[in-house]
Amino acid sequence: MALEQPAQPTLGDRIYDKLFHNYLWRSIFRTGYPNTPRNQMLVVATNVFLHLHPTRIHRTHVKITHTYCLGGLTFFMFLGLTVTGILLMFYYVPSVDRAYLDIQNIQTNVQFGQLMRNMHRWMAHAMVILVFLHMLRVFYTGAYKPPREFNWVVGVVLLVLTFLLSFTGYLLPWDQLAFWAITVGTNIAGSAPVLGPKTKFWLLGGFEVGPDALIRFYTLHVIGLPLLAAIFMAVHFWRIRRDGGLARPL
Amino acid sequence: MAAVVVARPALRPTPRARDEEVLVWPDLVFVEFVSALLFTVALFFLSFAMNAPLLDEANANVTNDPAKAPWYLLNLQELLLHMNPALAGIIVPTVWLILLGAFPYFDQSTAGQGRWFADANSIRNTVVSFIVGFFGTLALILWNSGKVALWLKDWFGISGGGQLAFLERSAALKDPSVVPWPDWASSIPYLWFNLKILDEGPGAGVTTFQKIDLPTLLVDIGIPAGFMVGLTCLLVYALWRIGWVLSRRDALITLMSGFVGVFLMLTIIGTAFRGPGQDLIWPWDLRTLEGIPGQE
Ligand code: HEM
Numbered sequence: 001m002a003l004e005q006p007a008q009p010t011l012g013d014r015i016y017d018k019l020f021h022n023y024l025w026r027s028i029f030r031t032g033y034p035n036t037p038r039n040q041m042l043v044v045a046t047n048v049f050l051h052l053h054p055t056r057i058h059r060t061h062v063k064i065t066h067t068y069c070l071g072g073l074t075f076f077m078f079l080g081l082t083v084t085g086i087l088l089m090f091y092y093v094p095s096v097d098r099a100y101l102d103i104q105n106i107q108t109n110v111q112f113g114q115l116m117r118n119m120h121r122w123m124a125h126a127m128v129i130l131v132f133l134h135m136l137r138v139f140y141t142g143a144y145k146p147p148r149e150f151n152w153v154v155g156v157v158l159l160v161l162t163f164l165l166s167f168t169g170y171l172l173p174w175d176q177l178a179f180w181a182i183t184v185g186t187n188i189a190g191s192a193p194v195l196g197p198k199t200k201f202w203l204l205g206g207f208e209v210g211p212d213a214l215i216r217f218y219t220l221h222v223i224g225l226p227l228l229a230a231i232f233m234a235v236h237f238w239r240i241r242r243d244g245g246l247a248r249p250l
Numbered sequence: 251m252a253a254v255v256v257a258r259p260a261l262r263p264t265p266r267a268r269d270e271e272v273l274v275w276p277d278l279v280f281v282e283f284v285s286a287l288l289f290t291v292a293l294f295f296l297s298f299a300m301n302a303p304l305l306d307e308a309n310a311n312v313t314n315d316p317a318k319a320p321w322y323l324l325n326l327q328e329l330l331l332h333m334n335p336a337l338a339g340i341i342v343p344t345v346w347l348i349l350l351g352a353f354p355y356f357d358q359s360t361a362g363q364g365r366w367f368a369d370a371n372s373i374r375n376t377v378v379s380f381i382v383g384f385f386g387t388l389a390l391i392l393w394n395s396g397k398v399a400l401w402l403k404d405w406f407g408i409s410g411g412g413q414l415a416f417l418e419r420s421a422a423l424k425d426p427s428v429v430p431w432p433d434w435a436s437s438i439p440y441l442w443f444n445l446k447i448l449d450e451g452p453g454a455g456v457t458t459f460q461k462i463d464l465p466t467l468l469v470d471i472g473i474p475a476g477f478m479v480g481l482t483c484l485l486v487y488a489l490w491r492i493g494w495v496l497s498r499r500d501a502l503i504t505l506m507s508g509f510v511g512v513f514l515m516l517t518i519i520g521t522a523f524r525g526p527g528q529d530l531i532w533p534w535d536l537r538t539l540e541g542i543p544g545q546e
Pocket residue numbers: 067069070071072073074075131134135138143144148151152153154155156158159162233236240245246247
């Protein structure tokens with residue numbers, strides 16, 4: 001095998017150096033563009049955001065047709081939903097008197113408010129679709145097989161959490177669509193044998209959708225479920241590394 | 251002396267796993283960055299083109315008809331129309347999620363992992379199971395909504411009527427004029443004491459007998475559960491008989507692909523083909539709510 005040689009700096013590299021190798025920049029990023037294999041591995045291993053990755057992966061796994069990046073995109077939706085969700089939280093108060101007016105206010109008076117709300121909504125739908133497709137990709141590539149059994153189970157939990165996140169968010173606009181969708185949805189939960197009525201009561205904080213349901217759904221939507229999902233995602237990603245990276249033919 | 255043949259190791263070094271590897275930076279990071287960018291741009295465009303729905307303020311006194319759950323639950327809502335609510339809304343999804351989680355514990359072989367459709371029959375198993383699930387569900391929905399019977403009557407003048415009404419809808423089996431149920435059949439006591447957790451209904455006293463309504467049990471639970479379990483087993487059995495399902499992996503592929511077909515059909519019907527009163531209608535007849543067809 002040929003020895004790996006550092007590439008000669010090109011004109012682009014030199015301009016880059018001038019622009020980014022000043023004192024301020026280097027205080028933030030200690031190296032310039034990592035243009036040797038050694039530095040490229042270092043940057044992945046030492047950067048807090050990149051170090052979820054291994055430094056090297058198998059050739060077949062960067063092929064877009066292997067994963068279609070579906071898991072990564074699901075996670076990206078989660079991040080995007082967090083950002084747009086935080087922006088919406090600045091304006092939204094989960095009380096029956098204000099919720100609907102706040103949404104109207106976001107759409108009409110807040111700069112980029114309508115855009116933020118649209119992004120949040122469509123990203124939520126995208127996340128549900130993407131997580132489902134990701135599950136199918138994992139299934140049809142046989143990637144749930146040993147030693148990845150448990151990560152598949154973690155995945156099933158994440159699937160349920162994704163649905164719940166979307167479902168709890170559905171009530172928050174407090175319009176007719178939200179109200180009746182959640183009424184129908186929680187009636188389904190209420191029909192469970194033995195535990196149903198209690199579960200429904202516990203979910204809604206009452207016998208029907210009202211102020212208590214709104215505050216419960218809000219709390220679950222903005223903190224409870226995202227926290228749980230984040231924990232399970234951390235386990236999910238960690239397990240991918242522990243299980244030896246993505247599955248490949250033995 | 252006979253020449254001694256010394257076995258030599260092949261001169262060609264065995265390829266190292268590392269030669270098959272690429273660096274995460276730049277190869278993978280690039281792919282991730284581009285897909286994130288594409289999605290961001292696409293979602294921005296979508297958000298400029300289409301607003302999130304907002305109807306009138308919530309009002310418990312004005313029923314939305316049809317009242318629909320979010321689209322990814324409409325498959326369950328569709329199931330609810332055909333069977334006992336606890337079966338459709340709770341038991342079916344719970345059992346399915348448990349089965350799903352148990353997949354890797356059922357199929358423990360490591361063969362064929364890490365490649366799309368690695369097993370010999372996997373593609374045709376997938377396609378056939380999907381089609382059976384998809385159109386089988388459609389057929390069952392049309393049948394149980396009485397549509398098939400209606401068309402038979404309209405187009406061919408054939409009418410089941412009377413004793414054969416159950417061929418039009420399974421619910422007709424509850425009707426005493428179709429099946430001569432004895433009186434006791436609709437209230438068979440099974441608990442002679444009051445179990446508090448089962449005793450939720452208003453007016454249920456301490457001495458309430460917990461009763462089974464046999465015709466309802468049969469129609470709302472027995473028949474649908476039988477169909478769901480039976481048809482699934484039948485599909486796997488049939489594919490096994492013709493030699494397509496040879497391993498546990500193949501059986502799971504059949505199960506999963508059939509599920510995707512069923513799930514998709516239920517979701518499509520529930521979203522686009524259910525109008526006021528949850529009647530089957532064409533999507534273009536769906537009442538528009540403030541310019542938003544159906545729900546969104
Ligand atoms: C919020 C939800 C989820 C997120 C953010 C997520 C994220 C990821 C990511 C980033 C990967 C790396 C490979 C790829 O992108 O495909 C992955 C792999 C994996 N995921 Fe998920 N996932 C989620 C849900 C699920 C679900 C629902 C399942 C299955 C039921 C699942 C099972 C797996 C398995 C078994 C792997 C390893 C695949 C392999 O070795 O090829 N995940 N996940």
